[in-house]
Amino acid sequence: MLPANNNIKDMRVKMITLWINDKQYQAAEGQSVLQVALDNGIEIPHLCYHESLSSQGSCRLCLVEVTKGSKTIMTTSCTYPAMEGIKVQTDTLEIKKARRLVMELLLPLAPDAPKIKALASELGVTEPRLGPEPENDNCIKCGLCVRACDELVGAHAITFAGRGVARTVEPPYDEEAENCIGCGTCVQVCPTECIVMEDQGMERRIDKWKRTLKLKACKNCGRPFITFAEIDFMQTKAKNPPPEEWFDYCPDCR
Ligand code: FES
Structure with a gap:
């Protein structure tokens, strides 16, 4: 590697x-x-x-x-x-x-x-060599999301499971990814857009990792913008964590 x-x-x-x-x-x-x-x-x-x-x-x-x-x-x-x-x-x-x-x-x-x-x-490819996968989730098993979560974020929330054609990326034991902080790095690096992160009200959902997280709202504009889990993670894991008040305002209002 x-x-x-x-x-x-x-x-x-x-x-x-x-x-x-x-x-x-x-x-x-x-x-x-x-x-x-x-x-x-x-x-x-x-x-x-x-x-x-x-x-x-x-x-x-x-x-x-x-x-x-x-x-x-x-x-x-x-x-x-x-x-x-x-x-x-x-x-x-x-x-x-x-x-x-x-x-x-x-x-x-x-x-x-x-x-x-x-x-x-x-590349001039119009037809796939095989028919569509029966349970197609648009994932090409490239592992970018796993490496981003491990190497960039350091949360180690997701992993590979299975071998060969049955290989999938999923939360450990296929249960809720408890280490996922909802930062969205996996969503950004995925080349096939197969990881969907949705904010609904004061909650952020990443169904692929079976994860729902609470969001914090900006004190100025009221927009929910970061998960409490991400704030907690940054404050405990970052080398020079920002002061607590820094998380009171969204990037636009800061
Ligand atoms: S094998 Fe090199 S970019 Fe995927």
């Missing part, structure tokens, strides 16, 4: 030279090939990569060909580290074919997700 791009930037690293699509680039050793490509304006389709999170290579969409010495392999660019002298191709016929196959398998998992539909059409 490669660390998040942010961590690389903070580290003292040596610079290396690599080739992407026959052009020479400089990169920090330890960056992934995908990070180097994106930093240099080379688009590689990707769904499970986020620059602030570690990479796991779960969606398989960011495939590239890497030549190191006399050996060429096809691999996921988000998990392959940039190394001195490697030659990367991002758009060969073989890669396009492999990406289309990956997309044909992803499409039935999230046939209604706008981002998946747009990527499928970009």
Whole structure:
């Protein structure tokens, strides 16, 4: 697993030279090939990569060909580290074919997700390889929500369950995610919009995590804007927590 791009930037690293699509680039050793490509304006389709999170290579969409010495392999660019002298191709016929196959398998998992539909059409995929999943929830099992909750928030509220095609993301033991603070980070990173967070009156609901939380209203405009659980979490877990009064006002009124 490669660390998040942010961590690389903070580290003292040596610079290396690599080739992407026959052009020479400089990169920090330890960056992934995908990070180097994106930093240099080379688009590689990707769904499970986020620059602030570690990479796991779960969606398989960011495939590239890497030549190191006399050996060429096809691999996921988000998990392959940039190394001195490697030659990367991002758009060969073989890669396009492999990406289309990956997309044909992803499409039935999230046939209604706008981002998946747009990527499928970009890649020329019109038909899924298999029929729609019987219990379709638009989740492609990329794990971004789990990594965001673990690595960015530190709440560890959700997890993977099951294996293979039966793999799902759910609260532990499929019961209410008691560690969920209702911050919505999982909602923001999800590429298929399959996690719905709804505010109704003074309550926030995230049905996917079986969670309902009480909201606090802004003292100025009266708008409910943050859960009490998130305030409590920030005050107990943050290194330099804001003073209590800071949570009396919403971001707009603050
Ligand atoms: S972005 Fe690389 S495998 Fe998903």
